[in-house]
Amino acid sequence: MKKVYRVDLGDRAYDIHIEPGCLNQIGQALREAVPEAGRCLVVTNETIAPLYLDQVTASLEQTGWICFHCILPDGECFKTLDTWSKILDAMMDARLARNEPALALGGGVIGDMAGFAAACYRRGIPYVQIPTTLLAQVDSSVGGKTAVNHPHGKNMIGAFYQPRLVWIDPRVLKTLEPREVRAGLAEVIKYGAIWDRRFFDWLQDVMPRALALDEEVASQMILSSCRYKAEIVMADETERGQRALLNLGHTFGHAIEALTGYRRYLHGEAVGLGMRMAARLSEQKGFAPAGCEDAILRLLRAAGLPTEIPFFSFRDWMDAMGHDKKNIGTLVRFVLMHDIGHAFICEDVQANEIERLIASFHA
Amino acid sequence: MKKVYRVDLGDRAYDIHIEPGCLNQIGQALREAVPEAGRCLVVTNETIAPLYLDQVTASLEQTGWICFHCILPDGECFKTLDTWSKILDAMMDARLARNEPALALGGGVIGDMAGFAAACYRRGIPYVQIPTTLLAQVDSSVGGKTAVNHPHGKNMIGAFYQPRLVWIDPRVLKTLEPREVRAGLAEVIKYGAIWDRRFFDWLQDVMPRALALDEEVASQMILSSCRYKAEIVMADETERGQRALLNLGHTFGHAIEALTGYRRYLHGEAVGLGMRMAARLSEQKGFAPAGCEDAILRLLRAAGLPTEIPFFSFRDWMDAMGHDKKNIGTLVRFVLMHDIGHAFICEDVQANEIERLIASFHA
Structure with a gap:
């Protein structure tokens, strides 16, 4: 039931991969999408971490990735420069190199913030979207719009920055409200x-x-x-x-x-x-x-x-x-x-x- | 004695204009570089503002620009996410639209921070470099590298983002140490x-x-x-x-x-x-x-x-x-x-x- 769609943006082209149960295969997929990298940072939130972080980490470690985590509070009210700077701190702490990816495991808020952090850390590292809400799977994970909110306006601070891969497991929707x-x-x-x-x-x-x-x-x-x-x-x-x-x-x-x-x-x-x-x-x-x-x-x-x-x-x-x-x-x-x-x-x-x-x- | 060099980066091409005394002509130059915009934000620091801000503002207002200011403290130690977010606040306060430019009037620190803010505000607005130090005039104002420092590393957070124009007046070097x-x-x-x-x-x-x-x-x-x-x-x-x-x-x-x-x-x-x-x-x-x-x-x-x-x-x-x-x-x-x-x-x-x-x- 695997479906792959290629977004053709020249040297920023990437695949959207849709397959029930594919969360367990992210390690191998990441290896193919970002060869030569050894470390990665998974950015997620307190709701998703207990549900899927172990599974994602296991797949990554089984394929040889050294895996760091950044677990943020859940909610649109945390989509701020302040929370975003925590992701940058985690990237610094993990000493990610310019070719080492961030993974956004969560809904639109996580995808937008992790993508924007990936756009800015060392002026741009690869990132992968693993959207866990239907809204993120059908909308925000595709298109390369990343951002955080400003107190005076939504999504006012951000970047156009394309992911290296969008990895969608429809099975994770079963834990969604x-x-x-x-x-x-x-x-x-x-x-x-x-x-x-x-x-x-x-x-x-x-x-x-x-x-x-x-x-x-x-x-x-x-x-x-x-x-x-x-x-x-x-x-x-x-x-x-x-x-x-x-x-x-x-x-x-x-x-x-x-x-x-x-x-x-x-x-x-x-x-x-x-x-x-x-x-x-x-x-x-x-x-x-x-x-x-x-x-x-x-x-x-x-x-x-x-x-x-x-x-x-x-x-x-x-x-x-x-x-x-x-x-x-x-x-x-x-x-x-x-x-x-x-x-x-x-x-x-x-x-x-x-x-x-x-x-x-x-x- | 006017010299113009065109940096040919396809749809991101821009001119570097070098001319003694050209600071007084920035208003007209900005009108040509960014047609259809009505407002702009000048980002500068406490050292440069008393020397050149009036001159720049006068030239802008004479050519019909509505001109906002953001005056930051001077020094590499202020090249932080925190200072940068002040520029974003000023852009929000001025309600700059997506086609309205920021001007970086200062040395490399101002250029790097204002450029990075322009890269991120509404996912990118035009910006113009008006470098006032020799180092900025011969190096940092050209090339589109923008950034701020992280406590654990210089220039670790930023963007590759090209200016719309680089406007260099060698006469301003006379006030430099x-x-x-x-x-x-x-x-x-x-x-x-x-x-x-x-x-x-x-x-x-x-x-x-x-x-x-x-x-x-x-x-x-x-x-x-x-x-x-x-x-x-x-x-x-x-x-x-x-x-x-x-x-x-x-x-x-x-x-x-x-x-x-x-x-x-x-x-x-x-x-x-x-x-x-x-x-x-x-x-x-x-x-x-x-x-x-x-x-x-x-x-x-x-x-x-x-x-x-x-x-x-x-x-x-x-x-x-x-x-x-x-x-x-x-x-x-x-x-x-x-x-x-x-x-x-x-x-x-x-x-x-x-x-x-x-x-x-x-x-």
């Missing part, structure tokens, strides 16, 4: 909504098996998601144009997260709600045919994701979406849809259209 | 020793005018130095091979700095001593003809640089050069010379040869 699995599915749905109607329809069919983490369905779903993400990244590595399509649902979603203090919704849940809003706005502006929002709604429900848009005032919405007060008429860029599978970037959304949209959810 | 000018000249001499015998001989001829900061000689000397550095960087941007030639004199020089607690010698002074040692070692190993060390010595003296090798025990030397105790026989790579103007990388230097070398200076 079901709510986290559902939130990850929102990002999977997003790829279908942006890019591929057939994939979107396939998801509707297989959703019960996806929720049960059927290994065949999960592997296929992860592979397709990584492929869509990688295709966009290859076309636009440093996010100057088309990569913005990946933000479907994110303008509204980020606003919902911010307006609820990042406590009520998981990121994927908020993105699901944001996609519903983007679909309705696309219909209201006459870009998408009727039924576009309904299709999104039906799939979100099948995935057990929230679908009710919470109520906030128009002013709150506008503030949370970073609306510049000097620039009353036009808003920033939105990702809208011509149809399921056909997202596009729209620079022409007026404030009164947003007002009408949010009113329509609470009529 | 004469000892700093001489230390900068050591790096200029280094380029001749590595790469170009004619340039080396020309330096011997013009040294009195160089020390007097004659604008014609200074401009020519800076241009040539930047060109040598850029040629090596273009051939080896991320330092895998030939770029190591630039470390002529540095293995011994770093050891001398470390063994004297970074207090007795300026970096350039230590590099000058290191070049003398590398030249003698090259003669002793039969690579270079007799007279190679003497030529170095004569030019160092003309530049008013120290030439006496300080005394330390053999063990201190070896420890300071990072000699791995498990690896008794062979040392790390040295840059040696076949002759003035012909440096090469030598992987075959034995501990007993180092012992003989240092003994020969204190016989």
